[in-house]
Amino acid sequence: MSLIPGLGLAKGMALTLRRFFEPKVTIMYPEERLDVTPKFRGRLQLLYDEWGTLKCETCFQCAQACPIECIDMGGMDTRGRYHVHWGAPETYGERREESALRRSGRPVPDPAYRPFGPIDLGALDRILEEHDHDPADLLPILEETQEAYGYLPVAALKRISHVTGAGYAMIYGTASYYGHLRFEPATAEDQARAVADHRPPEARYLAALGSALDGDGRSAKAARA
């Protein structure tokens, strides 16, 4: 609050009144156009010739000449044999920006992703040795890994992928297909569920029934089987 009440109002009114008489910034676009700097090239666009083929010969001269290295390009060489590329898009920070990725349709990194920590891979290496690094034995390898570590650490999956040559996506898909394989340390609930799974609900009734018949549930279960 200023010393004189209403001073702020007066200042604001004076400002707008001054603006009222100032030259205006609007450019009457279709009739009047801004000057463009001689270096301005507009949007890059590849041209087609009259037969409908690209005029670009992939000579890379434009990419090499580009002073701020904003051009990176790829294509087939003139004989149509090799794929050639100029410029490393991943070296430019702004291309890894989330909005740039999203615009280009590539997967966007999830900031909530927790990077996996390193683990002792000795046990995993022994398991892999037993199975001769054979990706065909993937399921036993995964099960034994889970037995050794209690769960399937990401580092272990990466290691399996790296050593056996099977794709990480395939390993992850396999691991996520089976319900008994898990990617996090087992919680108390998981353990309780595992116990419950091993002992189906009817087991209690069968045990009670067996003890009622001859004092031995096992024989009754066997008899039922």
Next chain:
Amino acid sequence: MTVISRGWDRLTLPGKIVFTIIPLLIALTVGLVAVIAILGQPILDILAANLPIVRFVVAATIVLLMTVPTAFLIIYMEMKIIALMNLRIGPDRVGPFGSLLSVVHGLKVLMKEDFTPTGADSLVFTWAPVVVYLASVMTLLVVPFGDGIVGQAFNLGLLYFFAIGGLSVVGLLMAGWSSYNKYSLLGGLRSAAQVVSYEIPLTLSVVGLILLAGTMNIDTIVRNQAGWFTDWYVFQQPLGVLIFFIAATAEANRTPFDLTEADSEIVAGFATEYSGMRFGFFFFAEYVNVFIISALLVTLFFGGWNAPIPWPWPVSLSIDPSSWGIGLLLLIGIAPVVLTLLFATPFWVASSRIKTWQALVAGFVLANLFIVAIIGAWAYVGLNWVAGILWFMGKTYAFVFTFVWMRGTLPRVRIDQLMDFAWKWLLPASLLNLFVTAAALVVVKELR
């Protein structure tokens, strides 16, 4: 028969229209002349016998017709002035400097669908805009535009003004209630709360002035302020003017108190369900209100149609053109030609690159301007009411400019700040103004 129909079929569409309209016009003219010739004197007698009624009807018609161009002008002013204050250009396409854009807005509003929501109380829904608009327009009947240019100068003018002006609350509530929409109802209630709250300081701020003037007749109040501008009531009621100005801003729903409408935030509250010309009436009423509060501010506190400085050398132009006889005809016939040639001569002489017709056009335009200026000056000096209207409109539009200027500058207040300000500041201030004025009057009376 066949000849007529064949001839008719050969006409183009404009031809058909012209051939229909011309006989109609001839018949109407002949009929009108006959009626005037036969019944003219009795009709005149009847009209003269009921002069107050005739006067009222004429005044009401003129006021009603006057509001539409006024609203157009103020809408244009608002668009253009705020644009210029924003360093933009604003409307510049339709008409000179875009001045017809608001007319186009009006036509657009007229052409839109007139929609009534399902479940709306259609009678109330239809009448709400009319009430709001008429509440604005009818107040203009007591505002004196010039010396004697007043719809009805009766001795309760100020009371009438506030009473009729307060009717707009009814219209707002009607609109909010009948729309069958809870948001409209909320908007209507909010507007009503605001308008009713500010009605009290608005009316109380004028009571001090009524004590000073000793009358509620607006025409008399204006006449009391004749003479130098120091006689204006603004110098005797500075606090009253301030309160009146603020409360009137809120009353007309103008920034910074335009919460009822707040077009940048909400959809005009009570008018949510209105479309087409019904919405247009609300829209027009708002801008007519701006004109009305400016006019009342000028009338009550800034001398109305009085010039700020009395004409220093009294001239009595006793020009009576009707006594000139044939000279008048000669003047009307010859003066434009002579003036056109006179004004064209400098252009023609100045440069051989200016063609003769260009010089003649320039001369014609200048001659017209000259004639208009001469007639205007003669009217200003010779006719009191012309000068009055000029001064009144000038002052009023200065205040309209101020309101637009405020809209271009000030941010909107919050609803609780709005209410706090009305009840905790404006109302005590207006009471203080009233008591101080009354005490001063008593003291002055005792001293004399």
